[in-house]
Amino acid sequence: MADCVFCRLVSGQAEVSVVYEDERTVTFMDIEPFVRGHVIVVPRCHAECLADLDVEDGAQLFRVGQLAAAALRASDLRCEGVNFLLADGAAAGQDVFHTHLHVFPRHQGDGFGVQVSPSSSVRPRDELDQTAGALKRAWSTSSR
Numbered sequence: 001m002a003d004c005v006f007c008r009l010v011s012g013q014a015e016v017s018v019v020y021e022d023e024r025t026v027t028f029m030d031i032e033p034f035v036r037g038h039v040i041v042v043p044r045c046h047a048e049c050l051a052d053l054d055v056e057d058g059a060q061l062f063r064v065g066q067l068a069a070a071a072l073r074a075s076d077l078r079c080e081g082v083n084f085l086l087a088d089g090a091a092a093g094q095d096v097f098h099t100h101l102h103v104f105p106r107h108q109g110d111g112f113g114v115q116v117s118p119s120s121s122v123r124p125r126d127e128l129d130q131t132a133g134a135l136k137r138a139w140s141t142s143s144r
């Protein structure tokens with residue numbers, strides 16, 4: 001898509017610091033990193049959301065995420081752990097509507113974290129089973 005910033009980046013129409021690329025994905029430095037070493041893995045084919053993403057592109061996104069995590073751990077950058085983040089939809093925090101996987105190197109005291117709802121708690125088995133049932137019913141109709 002001509003107006004998509006990530007389509008412009010993966011096609012070389014805008015400046016980007018590439019770390020890795022293959023036939024399906026490009027991995028580059030986030031221009032506004034949350035932590036030093038924060039990279040983004042982007043499929044070459046435009047897919048606004050997970051539902052639009054080719055399943056092989058999705059598989060490659062995770063494979064390359066694993067490679068990025070290994071490279072971060074092997075690098076001179078401070079990396080004691082790794083987080084992945086893929087935001088699917090505005091409510092999930094997606095800001096660029098071309099599916100992408102963030103890979104963050106982590107270390108103790110880096111100030112980065114995931115906020116957990118204060119109402120989070122261990123739930124009763126019957127509630128978990130009901131929720132699993134709702135997902136199982138939707139699973140068969142949404143699987144590709």
Ligand SMILES: [Zn+2]
Binds near residue numbers: 004006007008046
């Ligand atoms: Zn795009």
